[in-house]
Amino acid sequence: MKTSNSEVSAQANARGARAKAARPAEANNVFTIDGREIPFEPGQTVMQAALTAGVFVPHLCYHPEFRPHGSCKLCTMKVNGRPTTSCTLPAAPGMEVENNTTEINDKRRLLIQMLLVEGNHFCPSCEKSGNCKLQALGYALGVMSPHFTLFYPVRPVDASHPEMLLDFNRCILCELCIRASAEVDKKNVFALSGRGLKKHLIVNAESGRLADTDFAPTDKAAEVCPVGVILRKRRGFAVPIGKRTYDLKPINEQADRFKPLTPLPKEEF
Amino acid sequence: MPESSLETVAVILGNHGNNGTRLMQILRETQEALGWLSPETITAIAKGVGWPRAKVEGTAGFYSFFHTRPMGRYRVLWSDNITDRMLGNLDLMQTMCQKLWLEPGRVSEDGLVSVDTTSCTGMCDQGPAVLVNYRAITRMTQERVARMAELIQKQVPVAGWPTEWFQVEDNIRRADILLNNTTKPGEALKAALAREGNQESAANARSWREGVNAATRGPSAVLEEIKKSNLRGRGGAGFTTGIKWEACRHAPGDERYVVCNADEGEPGTFKDRVLLTRQADLVFEGMTIAAYAIGARKGYLYLRGEYRYLLERLNEVLARRRDMNLLGTNILGHSGFDFDIEVHLGAGAYVCGEESALIESLEGKRGVPRNRPPYPVTVGFLGKPTVVNNVETLAAAALIAAKGGDWYRDIGTERSAGxxxxxxxxxxxxxxxxxxxxxxxxxxxxxxxxxxxxxxxxxxxxxxxxxxxxxxxxxxxxxxxxxxxxxxxxxxxxDMFEVARNFAHFFAHESCGFCTPCRVGTTLLKNLMDKIGDGHGTQVEISEIFQVSHVLQMAAHCGLGHTAPHPLLDTLEKFRPAYERRLKYLNFRPAFDLDGALARARQMTGRDDLAAHLGSSE
Amino acid sequence: MTAPIRKLRVATTSLAGCFGCHMSFLDIDERILKLVELVEFDRSPITDIKQCGPCDLGLIEGGVCNAENVHVLREFRKQCKILVALGACAVNGGLPAQRNRLDLRDILEEVYVTEDGLARGSKIPNDPELPLLLDKVRPIHEVVRIDYFLPGCPPPADAIWKFLTDLIAGRTPVLGHGLLHYD
Incomplete structure (x- = not known):
């Protein structure tokens, strides 16, 4: 069982007080996650500071090379008792943050389950299996079933491109490919259309086909998909089971992989 | 794409200076001219504004009133708020569909007409209401349905339909300071300009806009009155207007904007429609006073698409105000006081009532709420400091400018002025x-x-x-x-269950889809309510409603997701028997109609024996 | 003297599955000797018992694709105190559910009427002995209440072993890294 929150924060306060006495200037840029002290650089978000300190935070739409997005909500934490999206929240001194608690992980499990029923996620036949963040988070959070009634949406694949394949069945709408194509590749190959549950990924062509865009396998957008939507043709199942990214170690023991890069690209209007 | 259509698009683009941030207006005007937004049209518009095509398609695909496939020359949308339901809209719609030989949501085979539902159109006091080609028609009856079906079949243009159908009543039953307002256009503004603040005040120490007459102390004096009045936002959240204006005035940057939120999408609300009909001058005057106080040169009134019929009238009011020098340059002879207002029309998206989503929409984008902070007062329209206020707030601000903050503060209660x-x-x-x-x-x-x-x-x-x-x-x-x-x-x-169920459908339809909990959760809630409503609910579904609701309340990105569970949780708390009398079973019920799932196979095999059916329980 | 512990009675079946989960079950190898000290089998491909009697535990492999699957699943639910979805297909429909994007009419027509190599005059079979297909393949939790889920295609033998021994010992089964996987 987890330590009670009041106990944790009491310990944290005591440690915080000692740290302040010892190093008055720097100690100000510290907050706590589950009672553990996390130093931060001004301008860092709670999640960036946590990952830098080696504390894993579940996430799908976050990527160390991109500005925070705040849509998947897996990183939701409680900050001073209030639920908040930690990837977009600037860190502030003295925050008391709850991350790895039963209450929060229960909600995260339901978010994963929502994604599992929204799309068509059949891991046994997916090239990304073992390297998929959605799947890895399901393991880390102990998601045993989709829980809800499956939507089984009809989403045709786009196999028009000679080298790349788009399997929209697995899209979780994290917008990483959109951001990568716009900000890094400067191509704007991807965008969203529709609204609500009908929201979907589209490509930048009147025909609606990837082959009619200037997408290339060397694009940044070709490598950022956290699930199995954007795939290289004829390259599936290259790494044997047991050797894949999340076979080796659970995702929650790989916080270092997601450390933010600095500086991050600036916001554009 | 025919040459003439391309020319139409070119003219519209030209009228808007090929400016992508005007995309909403470009798309609407193009659709009004061409009927729908074909893939070729979207390509042409994207080229015209210099945006990636997919981004233009993304905007077109977001709003309910934009069509990227043909929807018929007559598009009939029945307002589907619970109040329309109570007035029998579904029966009327069914009659209409029968008369026109079509299914709701489908376009007739000859491409003439489609009939569907839409979220509340703001005519709840005179429903059942419809939009025909986005023009509001009120008080539908069986007779009107029959006549309308005839007119459609005879292909009479909507402009030639009986004018009384388009009559929208104000139905003012009780008027007070706002609706009884008799100040003349410009009166409040003159009073504001005449006001001089305390020279010592901290706010006054700053020039309200660089390069403007430094002796002008009026703006901070107006701000003082607004703060003194204790006016709070009328859009629901209740933020103190004076503080919002002051924050915007003090935000760094040399351009500021005033936005009037007339995206009155909350089902059951129609007061902004009446204010804009009866007191449009007062609303625009409030915007102008806000502009004076914060130092804005440009204002937008974001009018919901359902109120399209008000557009021409509002533009006339604006033209008149320009003639009176209540808008334009050196307003009322006040050197450097330049401000103008433009009406921006929405296109059927409730979420745009959220101020940051509204700003995105003003910029020609999908109406998705932004991450905050930063708030619009510092980073708003085009990244510049922006004040977004409700129609009623701005009208009240104009009155305060005319009559003073103390006068206003004495109305209402101690903590809720006005x-x-x-x-x-x-x-x-x-x-x-x-x-x-x-x-x-x-x-x-x-x-x-x-x-x-x-x-x-x-x-x-x-x-x-x-x-x-x-x-x-x-x-x-x-x-x-x-x-x-x-x-x-x-x-x-x-039946309070049906009330909540209607609202659950509303939120599922209006979720923008940005965040996981709202995108999926609102549909899960809708499905759970339907399962209970269809007589297949158990206590399992009720506990699921609570579970999904808690995720929405904890993790949703904006107010839409946070509040979407309210009608369900409120009615479960206060009218639980309305749910429980629908629970015919104690235990688990299948997620789908088992016998119905065999219908296709029965049809294919011609079987109807006992084994070709499944009961819904063992 | 403590009373001898009653052996748990276990039933297993495969609905719209490939028996891969059963094969994986058998991959517990010699541990099956230990298992039979603790459990006895009711209806199961291992025993060839056709009707399920009252059981402590039922393991269901495969999703629900036809009317017969529904009947079997309901029989298991009625007889088993604890019902477990075993493997990917039982959990989310799995491979068979990939037909869900197709219309059943198109599937049946292609398989029985229009495909190359069919005998002249072939038609969709309508023998009442044959169970009718559902329009979509569904996971079993959409048809009956399920107590535990054990994903995997198939779940590894070690996962099945861990799950069963946890359950028999009265612990909530927890799989952990390496044993919980969806593929």
Missing amino acids: TKLLSVSGDVARPGIYEYPFGVTIAEVLADAGATDTQAVQISGPSGVCVADNEFGRSIAFEDIPTAGAFMVFDYSR
């Missing part, structure tokens, strides 16, 4: 607009509106609160029940 417009609809003898000083009780409103045998009132729309009869002594005020204005009344003949 008056509030209520849009009263549902089971009342006199539906319409009621303006009260804050502090009025629910019981008083019900009595004035002629409500009898009242079971419940939904205050501030689906995102607000459902109040049962033991709470009718409570009052409309920020310290008790705050409201954006909706006041939907349900008598004891109404």
